[in-house]
Amino acid sequence: MPTNPDREPSDRADPAPKFPTRLSLDDARTRIVELAAARPTSLESIAIECSLGRVLAQDVRAPFDVPGFANSAMDGYAVRHADLDASESTRLHLLGVTLAGGQAAPAAVAGGCVRITTGARLPEGADTIVIKEDTTVDGNWIHVAAGARAGANVRAAGEDYRAGDLALSRGATLTPARIGALASFGMREIAVARKPRAVLLTTGDELVAPGQPLGAGQIHDSNRYSLGGLLEQAGVDLVRHERLRDEPDSLRAALARASGDAEMIMTSGGVSAGEADYLPGLLAQIGEVHFWKVRIKPGLPFLCGSIGRTFVFALPGNPVSGIATFLALVKPGIDAMIGRGESPPRLRARLAWAIHKHHDRTELLRATIECDASGVLHATPLPKQGSGMLAGVADASVLVRIPEAAGVYGEGFVVEILPLPTALG
Ligand code: AMP
Ligand code: MG
Secondary structure, X not given: OOOOOOOOOOXXXXXXXXXXXXXXXHHHHHHHHHHHHOOOOOXXXXXXXXXXXXXXXXXXXXXXXXXXXXXXXXXXXXXXXXXXXXXXXXXXXXXXXXXXXXXXXXXXXXXXXXEEOOOOEOOOOOOEEEEHHHEEEEOOEEEEOOOOOOOOOEEOOOOOEOOOOEEXXXXXXXXXXXXXXXXXXXXXXXEEEOXXXXXXXXXOOXXXXXXXXXXOOOEEOOHHHHHHHHHHHOOOEEEEEEEEOOOHHHXXXXXXXXXXXXXXXXXXXXXXXXXXXXXXXXXXXXXXXXXXXXXXXXXXXXXXXEEOOEEEEXXXXXXXXXXXXXXXXXXXXXXXXXXXXXXXXXXXXXXXXXXXXXXXXXXXXXXEEEEOOOOOEEEEEOOOOOOOOHHHHHHOOEEEEEOOOOEEEOOOOEEEEEEOHHHHO
């Protein structure tokens, strides 16, 4: 498997930089998370049906026992276990019927039983449910097979949540099951972290909107869609996109406008050290550069800065560099801003074949993964590893993280993997 032949023009020493530069991936992410955690978004109350994927801004305690009353887990007969013969079938008198949501059932008196459906309140006196399949009916007499366990098929009051239990913690992501729990507590609304407002700026003289004809040397602006989708999936409110030329005055004006409208600006392109790369200089002029360049491949020219209280994440224009730096650096920053307390488990896989790495940056390779019969994940890097090749990332399910040191990483070497949003959720 050959390594990526791409060269990035900015991959060279910087003359006396005024801000930290060439950070390791982990240091860059730590710095972003620190800065972002100091700028949390406010909270808002929203209807639970609109809360999927949002982050809880409050602890939630069960307001009452759930279930609120002892009830049946099966369709069958509510009985008193003491009435049953342990070694042979017992004949019980049918006293009545109770259905889920129905009126109060007759009490289960000695020698009697009550027909019951799943979810119906346990009749007074009964302590066990015998499933329908273990009975035979003879008019008003029910024959119960021997062997019923005391307390079988009864759901106790509060066995799911006890009144006062801490059910969900601040920082939890609202999943379908958790929203279901909120509903079971009778809640219609919930306090969540407000979505950070973001403006996306794609920059480059060569960019043309999809649907427009391409002139000489022009390409369609794909980052507007790939990065815009990532932003929306990460839980930001994408308030605006602008496509800009490599022109300092219009870039400066757009950055100033965006910093007034958003808590986060994400740019693509123009952040390397090439002739038409104005962003680092402009940001140093009108704002602050926290750091520039990260020892990763692809994505070395990544810059993190601020204009006033607005974060600026300047991503390299190469489509794969943008996606990789977003997932490795911007997403953890967004999570910190909205106080997401849970990160997905760190996943690892074994390399399906050896990687020969000739540089000293962390490499994020595009790969597919497969789980073998013994539960081991294997990552197979795809052939298209160029930082401009969308096909590689479109066909991949994960990014594989190869450590910084140059060298050979053999078949079976254990690497960290970063799931790509669409493939593994
Ligand atoms: P830059 O980071 O501006 O030097 O751009 C690096 C590469 O990414 C160049 O080949 C650009 O044409 C390409 N590129 C920049 N912006 C975009 C975009 N929005 N969509 C697709 N490709 C882009
Ligand atoms: Mg450019």
